[in-house]
Amino acid sequence: MGALTLKNVTKAFGKTEVIKGVDLDVKDGEFCVFVGPSGCGKSTLLRMIAGLEDVTSGDVEIDGERINDLAPARREIAMVFQSYALYPHLTVRDNMGLALKQLGTPKAQIVEAADKAAAMLDLGPLMERRPSELSGGQRQRVAIGRAIVRTPKLFLFDEPLSNLDAALRVATRIEIARLHRDLGATMIYVTHDQVEAMTLADKIVVLRAGRVEQVGRPMDLYNDPDNTFVAGFIGSPQMNFLKAGLLGLSSDTVGIRPEHLAISATEGPIEGSVSHLEKLGGETLTYVRTPDHGLLTVRQFGEHDHPVDSTVRLTPDQSRAFHFDADGQRLR
Numbered sequence: 049m050g051a052l053t054l055k056n057v058t059k060a061f062g063k064t065e066v067i068k069g070v071d072l073d074v075k076d077g078e079f080c081v082f083v084g085p086s087g088c089g090k091s092t093l094l095r096m097i098a099g100l101e102d103v104t105s106g107d108v109e110i111d112g113e114r115i116n117d118l119a120p121a122r123r124e125i126a127m128v129f130q131s132y133a134l135y136p137h138l139t140v141r142d143n144m145g146l147a148l149k150q151l152g153t154p155k156a157q158i159v160e161a162a163d164k165a166a167a168m169l170d171l172g173p174l175m176e177r178r179p180s181e182l183s184g185g186q187r188q189r190v191a192i193g194r195a196i197v198r199t200p201k202l203f204l205f206d207e208p209l210s211n212l213d214a215a216l217r218v219a220t221r222i223e224i225a226r227l228h229r230d231l232g233a234t235m236i237y238v239t240h241d242q243v244e245a246m247t248l249a250d251k252i253v254v255l256r257a258g259r260v261e262q263v264g265r266p267m268d269l270y271n272d273p274d275n276t277f278v279a280g281f282i283g284s285p286q287m288n289f290l291k292a293g294l295l296g297l298s299s300d301t302v303g304i305r306p307e308h309l310a311i312s313a314t315e316g317p318i319e320g321s322v323s324h325l326e327k328l329g330g331e332t333l334t335y336v337r338t339p340d341h342g343l344l345t346v347r348q349f350g351e352h353d354h355p356v357d358s359t360v361r362l363t364p365d366q367s368r369a370f371h372f373d374a375d376g377q378r379l380r
């Protein structure tokens with residue numbers, strides 16, 4: 049079991065409150081991702097769950113038990129850091145087994161647990177090496193293996209893929225998703241990468257300046273955002289925000305995703321000029337500068353040519369538009 053509940057949790061550093069009352073329920077076995085811009089409090093919240101930061105007020109509960117005052121080592125939580133945090137003088141095997149050794153677990157049991165985790169992560173051939181003899185991706189797999197060996201109630205990940213190159217990030221992301229399926233464990237994962245959030249999460253928590261903006265399943269946040277912040281944060285490239293009044297609409301702001309903006313040389317209510325074109329192979333992104341709505345992004349499937357500086361016209365798909373009031377709240 050590993051259900052997590054946060055009840056009106058706050059955190060102040062001196063007089064500065066950086067977590068401003070967070071309520072959250074993470075079910076046993078759920079993969080929950082904290083996303084938000086730099087400085088919104090993702091890591092602080094994770095560190096409070098781990099016990100690495102004190103909670104200023106509110107309750108942190110695991111399986112209904114308040115753990116605010118429980119030492120980190122007694123929380124049955126394993127954390128995987130961006131920086132791996134492996135012991136350089138220990139072999140992979142000893143790094144993975146260390147926590148169990150410190151608990152006085154019999155040696156044969158430690159070997160068995162480490163071998164099992166190594167098999168899950170394809171680390172078998174590397175068990176006798178030291179961290180300096182491993183690539184970054186292999187080191188991160190060892191750090192994940194070390195977490196698995198402890199069979200914790202909660203796995204906490206703090207931007208674990210940030211130090212990896214693009215291809216390895218994708219491979220390790222898929223690995224973590226598979227591990228979650230195989231282990232059925234509760235995982236809390238911090239990232240500022242919304243693609244990681246969309247692909248890994250059962251539940252995404254969007255944070256902004258120490259508050260929760262919205263909690264939901266990835267596609268629910270994508271299809272049904274509560275406000276312009278969530279609408280702009282979830283989805284890449286970002287949603288376009290247009291001035292509703294200039295389109296003859298009564299809301300304040302109209303949100304249109306790049307794939308719901310049609311582009312043509314001659315037809316459409318919005319005029320602009322092509323400022324930049326990105327051909328990504330499978331899709332084309334065209335950035336159009338408009339006098340009324342600023343820079344808008346158009347996404348088209350396949351390869352398209354819109355010469356830079358040429359005049360184009362855009363048509364929003366009204367059936368896919370999101371409407372927001374002057375405070376950025378969604379009008380439904």
Ligand SMILES: Nc1ncnc2c1ncn2[C@@H]1O[C@H](COP(=O)(O)OP(=O)(O)OP(=O)(O)O)[C@@H](O)[C@H]1O
Pocket residue numbers: 061066084085086087088089090091092093240
């Ligand atoms: N030890 C500390 N003392 C004072 N302020 C802190 C401390 N740790 C974090 N903060 C502040 O708390 C806020 C939240 O920081 P936190 O590291 O949780 O953000 P984050 O969302 O994880 O950001 P990033 O994505 O950049 O890692 C920031 O404004 C930060 O400056």
